[in-house]
Amino acid sequence: MDDALYLGVDGGGTGCRARLEDAAGTVLGQGIAGPAATRFGIEASWQAIETAARHAIEEAGLNGTQVGRIRAGVGVAGIGRKGARAALEAIRHPYASIAFTSDAMIACLGAHGGRDGGIVIVGTGTCAIGRIDGREMKFGGYGFPISDEGSGAYLGLRALQHSLRAHDGREGGSVLTRELMARFQDDPAEVVLWMDRSTATDYATFAPLVLRQADQGDAVARHVVQDAAEHVNGLVRALLAEGAPRVSLIGGLASALEAWLAPDVRRRLSPTLGDAMTGALALAGRASD
Structure with missing residues (x-):
């Protein structure tokens, strides 16, 4: 006993x-x-x-x-x-x-x-963690902005980059870019001032807006979300390539981004x-x- x-x-x-x-x-x-x-x-x-x-x-x-x-x-x-x-x-x-x-x-x-498997965490940051045959592994998660691709912070950063380029006339704008710039009084200097004191969490506050506009068909938002999803695809595939028998997506943005993942990746995901x-x-x- x-x-x-x-x-x-x-x-x-x-x-x-x-x-x-x-x-x-x-x-x-x-x-x-x-x-x-x-x-x-x-x-x-x-x-x-x-x-x-x-x-x-x-x-x-x-x-x-x-x-x-x-x-x-x-x-x-x-x-x-x-x-x-x-x-x-x-x-x-x-x-x-x-x-x-x-x-x-x-x-x-x-x-x-308690068994072998891997997770991809998708929230303010991103990271892939796995354990297979007693061997632990990690991919990504080195911190924003040098890592955490596909995360909420990444969505916010990419959306702001497109918004500034659209403001300059270097690329076409959209409802997303105009709404983001309006939050800064359409003044790039305000964006720079905000950037100087902002953290990954601050950038991630724009993620719900990006995802909502992507779902509504905004071209820039869709491009940003598809790019983020491709990074998450890569994290899932890295775990599978190492032999993870199960991979789950967790985190605050997991359900929202899952719909944007590649079909082969979505088929391989397992519920927690x-x-x-x-x-x-x-x-x-x-x-x-």
Whole structure:
């Protein structure tokens, strides 16, 4: 009989959540805490992980001996930063075992029920993550603007580039380019001023407009979205070429962009079987159903 307890922790950049289950998958306790991304520092990251875990353990009513039966799986945003994983693994803990990986990898594990597969994340940024025969892989996701092609930020950037060229008369405009320039009083200097203080998230705020205009037939918007979709096609195909048995599309823009993907790519996509917490518990060692 498996008397182990399993703790899954999803340590993201906006918050941290934990869930404690027994071997049968019964939820015993849950907890939340603040951001756990390593960019806030290893100490702050561990404090968030520990707080969320403690809340879950307290809700479950465990004593000290029972805590020693816990096997923990923790996904942490930014664990790829130099030295971050080693620093986290060096911290003393009360559990039977603890395993760390990235928050993206637990999302991948969750999407495929703890089994091999890959995910392409399409949101403010883009990234492909996969695990095949114990081998982890990553494509893209190096940060905007040098990477994250096909993302919400990329859609916004490309739309603004076309809008400025149309304003100059270097290419034809459209409803999209005119609406974007109107947001800056039709003044390129205002666009430059905005650019100087803008982040990937700011660029991504234009993505819904681009997608809406593309759906309505705007030529420039369609060109931008088709270009973005081709980059997402490439990420999916890269995972398939590595032998991923399943690939899922996740993220805030996944459903909107899926309709624009190539037919061969859409046919190969699989629905997600679980979420990041499912993946964290699989990392901890809880067998999938």
